[in-house]
Amino acid sequence: MMLEEKDSAIDNPFLTYPEGWNQAVESLVFLPEEMREGFLIQFITTVTSM
Amino acid sequence: MSDQNIYEDRIKLFKDTIELKKTERVPNLSNFFTWKILDSPYKLSEAMNDYDKMERIVCDFHERYHFDAYMDLGTRNPIRVTDALGGGDHEVNDKTESINYYDHVLMKSDEYQELLDNEVKFLWTKVFARKFPDTTPEKLINAVQELMAYGQFNDKMTNKFVQEYHCPSVFNMNAVLMHPFEYLHNNYRGIKEVSIDLRKRRTELKDVIEKKFETQMLPALDAALDLDTSAYVCDTYFPMLAHAILSPKQFEDIYWPQLKQIIDKVVEKDKTIYIFCESTMLRFKDFFQDIPKGHVILHLEQDDIFEIHKELPNICLAGGMTTDLLGNGTPRQCIDYSKKLIDELGNGFIFSQNKMVSFRNDCTRENLLAVNEFIRNY
Numbered sequence: 001m002m003l004e005e006k007d008s009a010i011d012n013p014f015l016t017y018p019e020g021w022n023q024a025v026e027s028l029v030f031l032p033e034e035m036r037e038g039f040l041i042q043f044i045t046t047v048t049s050m
Numbered sequence: 051m052s053d054q055n056i057y058e059d060r061i062k063l064f065k066d067t068i069e070l071k072k073t074e075r076v077p078n079l080s081n082f083f084t085w086k087i088l089d090s091p092y093k094l095s096e097a098m099n100d101y102d103k104m105e106r107i108v109c110d111f112h113e114r115y116h117f118d119a120y121m122d123l124g125t126r127n128p129i130r131v132t133d134a135l136g137g138g139d140h141e142v143n144d145k146t147e148s149i150n151y152y153d154h155v156l157m158k159s160d161e162y163q164e165l166l167d168n169e170v171k172f173l174w175t176k177v178f179a180r181k182f183p184d185t186t187p188e189k190l191i192n193a194v195q196e197l198m199a200y201g202q203f204n205d206k207m208t209n210k211f212v213q214e215y216h217c218p219s220v221f222n223m224n225a226v227l228m229h230p231f232e233y234l235h236n237n238y239r240g241i242k243e244v245s246i247d248l249r250k251r252r253t254e255l256k257d258v259i260e261k262k263f264e265t266q267m268l269p270a271l272d273a274a275l276d277l278d279t280s281a282y283v284c285d286t287y288f289p290m291l292a293h294a295i296l297s298p299k300q301f302e303d304i305y306w307p308q309l310k311q312i313i314d315k316v317v318e319k320d321k322t323i324y325i326f327c328e329s330t331m332l333r334f335k336d337f338f339q340d341i342p343k344g345h346v347i348l349h350l351e352q353d354d355i356f357e358i359h360k361e362l363p364n365i366c367l368a369g370g371m372t373t374d375l376l377g378n379g380t381p382r383q384c385i386d387y388s389k390k391l392i393d394e395l396g397n398g399f400i401f402s403q404n405k406m407v408s409f410r411n412d413c414t415r416e417n418l419l420a421v422n423e424f425i426r427n428y
Contacts, residue, residue, distance in 0.1 A: 006183065007180070009183065015179040015183070015185060017170075018171075020175075021170070023187065024174075043193075043197065044177075044178045047197070048173065048177050048178055049237045050132050
């Protein structure tokens with residue numbers, strides 16, 4: 001699938017910035033607050049490399 | 051010999067080899083990946099989705115072949131993590147006994163500036179969104195938990211191999227360094243698209259490489275070099291794949307400036323770097339000729355290791371044993387070639403395989419048993 005087609009199929013409010021991103025950061029409640037964003041950055045870097 | 055002595059002797063054997071010192075025997079490093087599964091009673095998908103089965107497979111593999119150390123302890127292809135987000139780019143095929151990883155594009159050619167402007171926003175709303183478009187808060191938490199479970203499995207295997215089998219780990223996972231161009235090539239732009247960018251968007255591509263190197267990689271390198279890695283075979287680990295599409299001129303322009311800085315820092319701190327070279331390296335030999343001995347290990351894949359040895363006597367080489375022979379030769383032929391490797395490469399050679407052994411025809415059990423018995427006793 002071309003990226004344009006992929007993009008047009010993405011209608012996911014969770015994958016927005018900053019709203020969805022902040023929601024994702026806040027959902028990591030099992031981590032100390034100050035570690036959540038750094039962890040999520042590392043996480044998305046890792047899984048997009050898998 | 052006590053268990054502790056076996057472990058310490060193995061560490062010393064590797065470190066002396068890296069320093070090109072004369073050793074009593076050559077260290078034997080496993081570069082076997084999914085072949086281990088094919089050598090077991092389990093299917094690929096069964097093993098890759100069940101850490102208990104994978105643990106049994108990897109332990110059985112060690113108990114049968116007795117390598118000194120392992121590039122993989124069953125932790126490659128953590129598909130449970132990406133499956134939790136709806137699936138990644140791996141196709142596990144039990145029928146053909148293969149795992150395919152597709153060249154994929156997650157970033158458009160005109161998005162370099164977006165990546166430069168706000169990388170987190172770009173990764174979340176473009177790269178991650180295109181790869182995992184159906185992510186929900188629940189799926190995200192599940193995937194995070196799977197990544198943690200994967201990390202725990204990795205730690206468990208590392209500790210088990212140190213404590214029960216007295217095999218040192220090759221590198222600390224926190225000391226893995228990756229050139230920014232590898233991200234573009236392997237993950238964001240894909241092989242075909244980034245090849246075009248090298249010609250049409252060289253400046254933007256270089257801007258991204260330089261920014262990622264300064265803001266992410268240099269701090270990671272400094273942190274890695276501050277770790278106590280004395281219990282590992284090497285201090286840092288640097289996998290190379292993207293160089294496969296570069297000419298020497300392109301390598302000098304977009305890859306070497308960063309790699310040189312890394313190597314210079316490694317040398318300055320009297321540390322070591324294990325460079326795992328997929329594809330070939332011979333055309334880049336000139337870049338490595340002035341590196342002081344004792345710091346760099348090149349694990350070669352498709353090169354003629356004897357030729358590289360002549361060109362780079364200052365570098366410790368790993369690899370050598372071909373899957374052509376392991377899969378298609380006789381035990382006698384495999385042993386004869388092993389002897390030639392050890393005799394001709396001399397000090398500074400880590401015996402290993404010339405590719406990440408993955409397919410059934412890459413090796414036979416009979417040949418591997420014969421080779422490893424020979425290596426232990428030669």
